[in-house]
Amino acid sequence: MRQGEDLGRWVRSVRLGWNQLTTVQQWMCEQVLGIEPAIEDEKPKPRRTQADKWAMNYQAAKQFYEREGHLQVPRKHVERTVGQDQEERELKLGAWIGNQRSRAATLSPERVEQLSAIGMRWA
Incomplete structure (x- = not known):
């Protein structure tokens, strides 16, 4: 100083x-x-956009669905994924799924369709 x-x-x-x-x-x-x-x-890594974060969580949901055959994810579930940059991540998938359900009315039709295609239960 x-x-x-x-x-x-x-x-x-x-x-x-x-x-x-x-x-x-x-x-x-x-x-x-x-x-x-x-x-x-x-140099710091570039910040992730909201769209990037949504895509990462969607991939985690897809991974969970392919493994478990459903998207009835417990609220506290953490999904481990490996990104395109080969970096391992832990995503709070249960909370994210719950948030998507509660925000269904404001999600874009494309996102609703993507989640529905992998077994999202909206109610």
Whole structure:
């Protein structure tokens, strides 16, 4: 901290936002301050959209249905899946299924159709 400014946070934001700096700002950061752009491993993963999250949960529901033959998922059930990025995830499938049922009226027709195709019980 210097005069109320968190310099570590500022340096991090400069390194991560390197491409938003002008050429002169980049030169000054490198030559005067010794700050270099962040490498790929340091950059945060992009945030998942709501559509991405819905698709992941749908795949978990499909996996559960293929294994169990129904979608009567206990509320506290956690489904383990492996994503396209080979990352293992634990999804709270029971809660998600319950939420989809309670939001049936506001779901898009496509999503209702997708869930119905894998045995979703709406009532």
